[in-house]
Amino acid sequence: MTTDTLPPRPRQNAVTGTYQDLSRQIREAGLLTRTRGFYLALVAGLGVAVAGLVAGAVLLGDSWFQLLIAGALGIVLTQAAFIAHEASHRQVFDSGPANDRLGRVLANGVVGISHSWWMTKHSRHHANPNRKGKDPDIAPDTIVFLPEDAAAQRNRFMAALNRVQGWAFFPLLTLEGLNLHVTSIRTLWSAERSRQRTLELVVLAVRLTVYPALVFWLLPVGMAFAFLGVQLAVFGVYMGASFAPNHKGMAIIPEDSKLDFLSKQVLTSRNISGGGWMSTLMGGLNYQIEHHLFPNMPRPHLGRARRMVIEHCRRHGVPYTETTLLRSYAIVVRYLNEVGLSARDPFDCPMVRRFRQV
Numbered sequence: 001m002t003t004d005t006l007p008p009r010p011r012q013n014a015v016t017g018t019y020q021d022l023s024r025q026i027r028e029a030g031l032l033t034r035t036r037g038f039y040l041a042l043v044a045g046l047g048v049a050v051a052g053l054v055a056g057a058v059l060l061g062d063s064w065f066q067l068l069i070a071g072a073l074g075i076v077l078t079q080a081a082f083i084a085h086e087a088s089h090r091q092v093f094d095s096g097p098a099n100d101r102l103g104r105v106l107a108n109g110v111v112g113i114s115h116s117w118w119m120t121k122h123s124r125h126h127a128n129p130n131r132k133g134k135d136p137d138i139a140p141d142t143i144v145f146l147p148e149d150a151a152a153q154r155n156r157f158m159a160a161l162n163r164v165q166g167w168a169f170f171p172l173l174t175l176e177g178l179n180l181h182v183t184s185i186r187t188l189w190s191a192e193r194s195r196q197r198t199l200e201l202v203v204l205a206v207r208l209t210v211y212p213a214l215v216f217w218l219l220p221v222g223m224a225f226a227f228l229g230v231q232l233a234v235f236g237v238y239m240g241a242s243f244a245p246n247h248k249g250m251a252i253i254p255e256d257s258k259l260d261f262l263s264k265q266v267l268t269s270r271n272i273s274g275g276g277w278m279s280t281l282m283g284g285l286n287y288q289i290e291h292h293l294f295p296n297m298p299r300p301h302l303g304r305a306r307r308m309v310i311e312h313c314r315r316h317g318v319p320y321t322e323t324t325l326l327r328s329y330a331i332v333v334r335y336l337n338e339v340g341l342s343a344r345d346p347f348d349c350p351m352v353r354r355f356r357q358v
Contacts, residue, residue: 019262019293022312026294029308031301038300039092042083049076062220070227074177074234081111081239082283088119090296108203112211114184116191116200126295130268131253138252143169143336146252150342166337169244170329176236181208242281245272245328246288249335250321263318265292266309270331271322275303278325289320 026032053076057069086092087103100115107115121136128134132146140149142158143165153159161168185204191197216224251267253259259267272278272286279286284299290306291297297305313320323331 018312018316019260022262022293022309025308025312026297026305029304031305032294032297033301034092034094035298035300036093038298039083039086042079046076046080046083057218061218062223064223064226066219066223066227067230070230071234074231075238077111077231077235078238078242079283080106081113082242082285084111084115084118085122085283086299088115088122089291091298104200104203108200109207112184112204112207113180114188114200114204116196117184117187126292128253129265129292130247130250131255131257131264133255137247142172144339145248145336147339147342150339162340164337165340166333166335169333169336170237170241173237173240174233176240177232178236180236180239241329242283242285244332245325246270246285249331262293265289266313266318266320268292269321270328271306271320272325272328273322274325279303286325 050073053069053073057066060066060069083092084103084106087099087106090096090099092102093099103119104115107113107118125135125137130138132138138145140146140152142161144150144153144162150159150162153162185201185208188197188201188204212224212228215227218224219227247268247270250270253264253268266289269288269292271289272282274281274286279299279302284291284302287302287306290302290309293309294305310320312318
């Protein structure tokens with residue numbers, strides 16, 4: 001474990017306003033300058049990878065080695081989702097519309113999720129990370145992230161799942177790819193009618209029908225189902241395993257709490273050590289603190305910004321948290337299990353419950 005947690009944070013008014021000083025240093029260092037060449041090379045590389053996988057699938061034909069192609073495709077689609085995420089933050093191009101176009105093409109047309117839904121949800125998260133009642137990423141779902149949500153669980157099956165949700169978290173991620181597709185369609189279908197909504201629905205419909213149709217055309221039925229299952233499972237686990245370490249198990253902010261911007265972002269975020277290779281693996285999400293402080297900073301500059309942010313936090317006594325990837329997973333599992341224990345009332349007795357209902 002390489003956890004770097006700095007001294008206790010001083011009173012809020014001691015750090016309020018220091019973000020402007022840090023921001024000025026970042027701008028003067030040129031770290032907000034766009035790196036179009038990096039992203040164009042990355043998109044081109046993913047295009048070549050997809051073409052290679054398609055060629056490999058055609059050449060393999062009726063073979064269970066196709067499942068290796070499916071797993072690799074799940075990885076490539078996750079990498080495309082990373083770029084769509086960065087485009088949504090205006091990291092790729094100077095122009096907002098250009099970023100939006102790239103984000104829509106990659107999210108809707110390649111990955112198969114709604115760009116507008118993701119933008120809305122993710123923007124709310126960035127505005128209030130880990131804040132009760134405001135961060136959609138800690139809203140109760142199959143997994144619950146707050147003890148009070150676990151304690152309020154009334155469904156017996158879900159309560160039982162919540163009690164072991166830390167151990168169940170990564171297995172459940174195998175379904176996350178399917179969940180993202182379904183949620184995107186459901187959200188767009190119920191949204192207010194607009195030209196953009198219609199366009200997204202059409203692109204999603206094409207993406208989610210043509211791709212499976214090609215798989216079933218190329219492979220026998222059983223193998224085709226296995227191919228899609230493996231691809232979706234790898235995609236879901238890779239996506240979830242990249243986003244989960246960032247905030248789970250970090251400070252939870254009360255709904256009515258007042259924090260300055262820098263403290264709010266740093267105290268609720270966790271970096272993953274590993275440098276450049278980890279940045280490639282996680283699409284820059286390993287630099288979560290810097291990403292939250294400067295959402296439109298291109299991925300190649302996040303490593304340099306990290307050193308400046310660490311020094312700034314040390315100077316002002318703001319805890320800066322960084323650990324290894326495996327250690328972060330252990331923290332997430334333990335945290336979710338601890339939260340899930342609230343779904344069990346240690347004094348719950350069937351006879352007492354019976355009389356409570358009378």
